[in-house]
Amino acid sequence: MQEARLLSKTPFVVALYAAFFVLLFLVDMSGTGFAELLAPAIGSDGEGSVYARFVTSVTLSAIITLGIWLIGKLQFNAQRVTVWLIMAGLFMLFFTSFDLSFEFIQSKIWFMVSQGILTTLYISVVSISIASVLAIIGAVAKLSSNGFANGLASFYTSFFRGLPLLMQVYLIYLGLPQLGFVIDAVPAGILALSLCYGAYMTEIFRAGIESIPKGQWEAARSIGFKFGLTMRRIILPQAIPLIIPPTGNQFIAMLKDSSLVSVIGVWELMFLARTLGQKDFKHMEMLITAAMLYWILSMVLEYAQSHIERRYRKG
Amino acid sequence: MKIITRILATTLISALPFASVMAGEALDRVMDKKLLKVATDANWAPQSFLNDKNEMDGFDVNVAQEVAKRLGVEIEFVTPAWDIITAGRWSGRWDLSIGSMTPTTERAKVLTFPAVYYYTPASFVVHKDSDAQQVSDLDGKKVGVTTASVHERYLQKDLTIDAEGVPNFDYEVDTDFIKSYQSSNVVLDDLRLGNGSRLDGALTSVPTINEAMKNNYPIKPLGKPVFFEPLALAIDKGDQEFNDRLAAIVAEMRADGTLSKLSQKWYNYDYTSTQ
DSSP, X not given: OHHHHHHTSHHHHHHHHHHHHHHHHHHOOTTSHHHHHTHHHHOGGGTTSHHHHHHHHHHHHHHXXXXXXXXXXXXXXXXXXXXXXXXXXXXXXXXHTTOOOHHHHHHHHHHIXXXXXXXXXXHHHHHHHHHHXXXXXXXXHHHSSOHHHHHHHHHHHHHHHHSOHHHHHHHHHHHXXXXXXXXXXXXXXXXXXXXXXXXXXXXXXXXXXXXXXXXXXXXXXXXXXXXXXXXXXIIHHHHHHHHHHHHHHHHHXXXXXXXXXXXXXXXXXXXXXXXXXXXXXXXXXXXXXXXXXXXXXXXXXXXXXXXXXXXXXXX | OHHHHHHHHHXXXXXXXXXXXXXXXXXXXXXXHTEEEEEOOSEETTTEEEOXXXXXXXXXXXXXXXXXXXXXXXXXXXXXXXXXXXXXXXXTSOSEEEEEEOOBHHHHTTEEXXXXXXXXXXXXXXXXXXXXXXXXXXXXXXXXXXXXXXXXXXXXXXXXXXXXXXXXXXXXXXXXXXXXXXXXHHHHHHHXXXXXXSOSEEEEEXXXXXXXXXXXXXXXXXXEEEEEEEEEEEXXXXXXXXXXXXXXXXXXXXXXXXXXXXXXXXXXXXXXXXX
16 A cells, blocks of 8 residues: 555645656657647647647646556556556557558468467476476486485486577477487477476475475385385375465466477468468557467466465465 | 287388488388388478478478379478488488578588479568668668578578579678578568568578569569579488489479479479579
């Protein structure tokens, strides 16, 4: 409620108003659509004149300050929703100022979803599954007292966390054929994403397993459980609730990183965003559409993620 | 257990032929599978791009389809990044590149060029507000090109074109500010922002410039074309038979006017010779 208290102090509101006024006066809004609305007050020949700049900035900063003051009066949730709506509105205004062809977007969007999103999701789901398996193996190896296993695992995490993912994509796609293994673009992309994310997730899994108190291991050993059984029956069931939420976050991150495999010619969302508008020189349309699709996808997944987190917090 | 061993054995055996590149292998692969895999850029209208039906289309694509038809096989397009195609060592991932590639001596070290199928003029282009009158006015200015393209090599004064029937050329611009981009459309997108805001000029092919101007880009070509680039089919090294077969097909397509017809269709101009 910090803001609300500040906004009830008159000097602060006046300062806010003055700041907006100065800013808008310097930016010079007299050439914009907003100034046209004020044409009756300015006169039609006013564009660029000091008077026109003065009038537009006085009015616009009054509107903005009033808006902020009104939002300050609202409850927390109402504030949140209002701010979201205003930001979304400003975004839309910003995008429409590009003079985009919505017809073109409409004609391409279904293909972007059916081909692009599907490929993006498919690559991400397969990669996160493989990465999880790699992560379990890596974490167990890192925690083991076997120097050989530990060395291998720490080398793996160090290497794949230390290289840019884009470079890994190139290395795997171009490098493996030199060794005689020719794989297509999709498997190469999945391999790169799995190896890279497997390395990051090894650390997540390791931390999850380590967070289970030593006493649990000792207790298990005292009743004769071997390592594998202890892991399966005692440690992992407790560690997995800790591991799943950060894994979800990794999945959301991977969804966007999967765009890097577009360089080897996989027709996922990013590839289509760069390609579909090419013929008609409508790149902006496709880039913005793809950006929106990524964003919506992330929001849906974040929503699911918060549900999962809540569930495991309860359990 | 037995079944698993058998599956393993068959996969291993079927994977073996891909492990090494042998002479005649590419043509055998194409004819055995009845499938020609063609690598092409999906980002270069009107040569190759995704059309309204979201299928590959364009001059290069049509030429490739005709080549496949004359080989009597099906066709499939793959779209790796341009620098991956020009890097060579395709390892059988695809059989042929029909992507308006210039046969430079540098590229000839890793690829074989069976035949030149057309020539495009390359020209400098500037924003329409630019007051540059001739090509040399771009000396010392910011000029945009596509990465690993002949246009980039031209600006670096390191372009050798090794093909018959190509007129000689001089390096007419002297600049250290070469900005190179992943794809040619971004070059023109940066140029359209305004004269000198990101680029003072660009060097690209005339068909690309014409296509952009048709789409109301505020740009204009500068001076005459600076060089003609011969554009060729490319294959991986080491298959003379495939090379000869493709050369014969292109000669046939040139002789019966198919190439000219396709050039007219996509460029409204016959680019199959430098005349």
